[in-house]
Amino acid sequence: xxxxxxxxxxxxxxxxxxxxxxxxxxxxxxxxxxxxxxxxxxxxxxxxxxxxxxxxxxxxxxxxxxxxxxxxxxxxxxxxxxxxxxxxxxxxxxxxxxxxxxxxxxxxxxxxxxxxxxxxxxxxxxxxxxxxxxxxxxxxxxxxxxxxxxxxxxxxxxxxxxxxxxxxxxxxxxxxxxxxxxxxxxxxxxxxxxxxxxxxxxxxxxxxxxxxxxxxxxxxxxxxxxxxxxxxxxxxxxxxxxxxxxxxxxxxxxxxxxxxxxxxxxxxxxxxxxxxxxxxxxxxxxxxxxxxxxxxxxxxxxxxxxxxxxxxxxxxxxxxxxxxxxxxxxxxxxxxxxxxxxxxxxxxxxxxxxxxxx
Amino acid sequence: xxxxxxxxxxxxxxxxxxxxxxxxxxxxxxxxxxxxxxxxxxxxxxxxxxxxxxxxxxxxxxxxxxxxxxxxxxxxxxxxxxxxxxxxxxxxxxxxxxxxxxxxxxxxxxxxxxxxxxxxxxxxxxxxxxxxxxxxxxxxxxxxxxxxxxxxxxxxxxxxxxxxxxxxxxxxxxxxxxxxxxxxxxxxxxxxxxxxxxxxxxxxxxxxxxxxxxxxxxxxxxxxxxxxxxxxxxxxxxxxxxxxxxxxxxxxxxxxxxxxxxxxxxxxxxxxxxxxxxxxxxxxxxxxxxxxxxxxxxxxxxxxxxxxxxxxxxxxxxxxxxxxxxxxxxxxxxxxxxxxxxxxxxxxxxxxxxxxxxxxxxxxxxxxxxxxxxxxxxxxxxxxxxxxxxxxxxxxxxxxxxxxxxxxxxxxxxxxxxxxxxxxxxxxxxxxxxxxxxxxxxxxxxxxxxxxxxxxxxxxxxxxxxxxxxxxxxxxxxxxxxxxxxxxxxxxxxxxxxxxxxxxxxxxxxxxxxxxxxxxxxxxxxxxxxxxxxxxxxxxxxxxxxxxxxxxxxxxxxxxxxxxxxxxxxxxxxxxxxxxxxxxxx
Numbered sequence: 001x002x003x004x005x006x007x008x009x010x011x012x013x014x015x016x017x018x019x020x021x022x023x024x025x026x027x028x029x030x031x032x033x034x035x036x037x038x039x040x041x042x043x044x045x046x047x048x049x050x051x052x053x054x055x056x057x058x059x060x061x062x063x064x065x066x067x068x069x070x071x072x073x074x075x076x077x078x079x080x081x082x083x084x085x086x087x088x089x090x091x092x093x094x095x096x097x098x099x100x101x102x103x104x105x106x107x108x109x110x111x112x113x114x115x116x117x118x119x120x121x122x123x124x125x126x127x128x129x130x131x132x133x134x135x136x137x138x139x140x141x142x143x144x145x146x147x148x149x150x151x152x153x154x155x156x157x158x159x160x161x162x163x164x165x166x167x168x169x170x171x172x173x174x175x176x177x178x179x180x181x182x183x184x185x186x187x188x189x190x191x192x193x194x195x196x197x198x199x200x201x202x203x204x205x206x207x208x209x210x211x212x213x214x215x216x217x218x219x220x221x222x223x224x225x226x227x228x229x230x231x232x233x234x235x236x237x238x239x240x241x242x243x244x245x246x247x248x249x250x251x252x253x254x255x256x257x258x259x260x261x262x263x264x265x266x267x268x269x270x271x272x273x274x275x276x277x278x279x280x281x282x283x284x285x286x287x288x289x290x291x292x293x294x295x296x297x298x299x300x301x302x303x304x305x306x307x308x309x310x311x312x313x314x315x316x317x318x319x320x321x322x323x324x325x326x327x328x329x330x331x332x333x334x335x336x337x338x339x340x341x342x343x344x345x346x347x348x349x350x351x352x353x354x355x356x357x358x
Numbered sequence: 359x360x361x362x363x364x365x366x367x368x369x370x371x372x373x374x375x376x377x378x379x380x381x382x383x384x385x386x387x388x389x390x391x392x393x394x395x396x397x398x399x400x401x402x403x404x405x406x407x408x409x410x411x412x413x414x415x416x417x418x419x420x421x422x423x424x425x426x427x428x429x430x431x432x433x434x435x436x437x438x439x440x441x442x443x444x445x446x447x448x449x450x451x452x453x454x455x456x457x458x459x460x461x462x463x464x465x466x467x468x469x470x471x472x473x474x475x476x477x478x479x480x481x482x483x484x485x486x487x488x489x490x491x492x493x494x495x496x497x498x499x500x501x502x503x504x505x506x507x508x509x510x511x512x513x514x515x516x517x518x519x520x521x522x523x524x525x526x527x528x529x530x531x532x533x534x535x536x537x538x539x540x541x542x543x544x545x546x547x548x549x550x551x552x553x554x555x556x557x558x559x560x561x562x563x564x565x566x567x568x569x570x571x572x573x574x575x576x577x578x579x580x581x582x583x584x585x586x587x588x589x590x591x592x593x594x595x596x597x598x599x600x601x602x603x604x605x606x607x608x609x610x611x612x613x614x615x616x617x618x619x620x621x622x623x624x625x626x627x628x629x630x631x632x633x634x635x636x637x638x639x640x641x642x643x644x645x646x647x648x649x650x651x652x653x654x655x656x657x658x659x660x661x662x663x664x665x666x667x668x669x670x671x672x673x674x675x676x677x678x679x680x681x682x683x684x685x686x687x688x689x690x691x692x693x694x695x696x697x698x699x700x701x702x703x704x705x706x707x708x709x710x711x712x713x714x715x716x717x718x719x720x721x722x723x724x725x726x727x728x729x730x731x732x733x734x735x736x737x738x739x740x741x742x743x744x745x746x747x748x749x750x751x752x753x754x755x756x757x758x759x760x761x762x763x764x765x766x767x768x769x770x771x772x773x774x775x776x777x778x779x780x781x782x783x784x785x786x787x788x789x790x791x792x793x794x795x796x797x798x799x800x801x802x803x804x805x806x807x808x809x810x811x812x813x814x815x816x817x818x819x820x821x822x823x824x825x826x827x828x829x830x831x832x833x834x835x836x837x838x839x840x841x842x843x844x845x846x847x848x849x850x851x852x853x854x855x856x857x858x859x860x861x862x863x864x865x866x867x868x869x870x871x872x873x874x875x876x877x878x879x880x881x882x883x884x885x886x887x888x889x890x891x892x893x894x895x896x897x898x899x900x901x902x903x904x905x906x907x908x909x910x911x912x913x914x915x916x917x918x919x920x921x922x923x924x925x926x927x928x929x930x931x932x933x934x935x936x937x938x939x940x941x942x943x944x
Contacts (some may be wrong), residue, residue, distance in 0.1 A: 052848050079852040085845035089867045099853030258368040
């Protein structure tokens, strides 16, 4: 049984449908991500999980019981806010102790648990400091300590790293992952940063327009996006407009590209079968596009001309034109290619996904 | 801390187990039976508003619509057929409209000058410019008579210089009223325009200039539209204050009859029906003005501009002639501001009865001060005012927290709107109206108080002060509550704190400096209150303002001035404390 499950949640704000028919399940011990561009409904969903927002329709179940209408203060979930929301009139210790005091714990236990929480976030010795004397990263740690001190049944994060600078963000990311794993907590993490979500989460729901577009493990989402908008949102992609050919066999698919008129074969599972003679979209990541090599038997080998080479440190991005079909390839080395050179481009069939065109 | 917390939420034993069994409580919902503090607060708020606002005003309206126990419009027919009443309505509105225009003409340029330019002594002058705000109207009026009156220092000076037989001018009628109103009320425009200018993102004006707009064009099309909310708010404050103005029309209005004065004289005549009817008319005009202004304000509100922008840097006035002009203007301006107060101080040291035809009082003494502090009957007014203002201010503070706590909860928007309106009403109504309505409603056995009669007791003035000034405190508290990050309460909520704990442990500690500053402001205004006091004071419990007025009537000018000076010193001390608190908050 999943620890947390959302069933057909919907929420409107005046005229906008913020969340529409969202259903998902989070297993015990899982680090679950809600990923999407701003305004996609991910924060609204998180607020409904926390109890800070009430859904218009739908059900929230936690550990088998319906908590849809339970107020936030009775859910026992810890939450880390985007701006940390530390209490400015309390010092670090009292901030971290706030939830324990609300639970009327004895002082000795409060001291013990706050100290161990501050140890965990590596802020021992900061107990008496005012929170406005702390740096952004330290404030962030206090916010996390405050949330874990209550030993939450579920830990919620609302873009907690977005106010930190890049290096700090990456370091904190690693620590956060370790911390949550060590405490055996279940977490729901909201972010718009794909890299962050991939690094942290066991599973991710990609959201857009208030709906869940696709849920899966990071690798699955990245390599097999089910929809155009997911593919667009998760990193760079070559999107190839194509039409399925009637000659396709059942275990493979043959497509004709609309630009360039190439024939492209992909491996097609049952779910991927596209209707005949309907435009659809094939996607392949730039780093999966192979330049050069191959022989006459190689499938999906296209003749192309190099348009542009952009050197970006470790990798180089190569813009190619295969008879009108524009492609981008990402390679570690440009192999002596230069603009105007002719080459062969190979699109490995196992790397191509067929997207639902919404 | 823990023991306090335990007594607060006794009866919620299930919270204890929360940690050990995080979700056991989810499966076993339990009914809470402890009496909710929220219910008690609702009761307090409802009772105070019912007794203090709803019933008295309702009573006055009903009384104005009755004649000898029968429903009738006779009072209105009678009152509105008197030309003097119509004149006073016209005068009240006319004076108020002109006051708004004059104050804007003085206050707005002044705000631009202080916000956009630097010149010697700018800070001092900027602080001085707000001085008239804390000057009690009665004290200001008295100071004006001593300085600008027809036998005031300036008139005598002119007489002796130009060897004139008679006073060259008289401080009477419309010009005198408008002069005094402009002096005391321009700070509304000055302060609010200044605050508005500070909020405007300088890059907007620069953007306008970069698009080829000249300075005047930028001012008209970029700056002024953004200032509109501030200007409207200032106009509203000025208009309402002017409508309620009483001391100045009483002491040097001359032939100008305004509504507040008419109500006062009708009550002095014992003509309750006329007083009540005129009160309703005055109340209707004031509330209509409030509604019109607020409606207009609503349509002109701008979304807060980008926070990242910087405000415009002040420009130094460097050029020789402009600089000299600015300095000279500054000196004249500060003299104008300080002179009335200085005159008051001077007169307070004048020997009683010796100042007859001389330009300045010929001899000085401490006798006036010794008199008001040694004579118990003279000095007790300070204790009276202090006690009554303190009671009213403390009650207002407690009350504002009750209101804030009740309003803190989400939802119930219609109720909250009714609530804020009812709280705003005593502020929008002139002091005369508040005093008359309380006096009329609780002057005879009433359905709400039974046989207890408020009129004639010690408590009537604290009650009236409380009603008049509690909106100030509520507004101050709400203003600081609005600056709170809503995420703080949500964080407390997610950490398991219920409504009462969230309010007492998060909201309250963060908003109290603002509330206390508002309370101190209410306290000092109540200290010098005259308008309502003069209608309902009890002879053995006179406030300071009544003592000033009666000394003035007996031509004890020095004593009146000494009272005024002591009152201003008290106000000054309290305001300094308030400023400290304000700084504490930031």
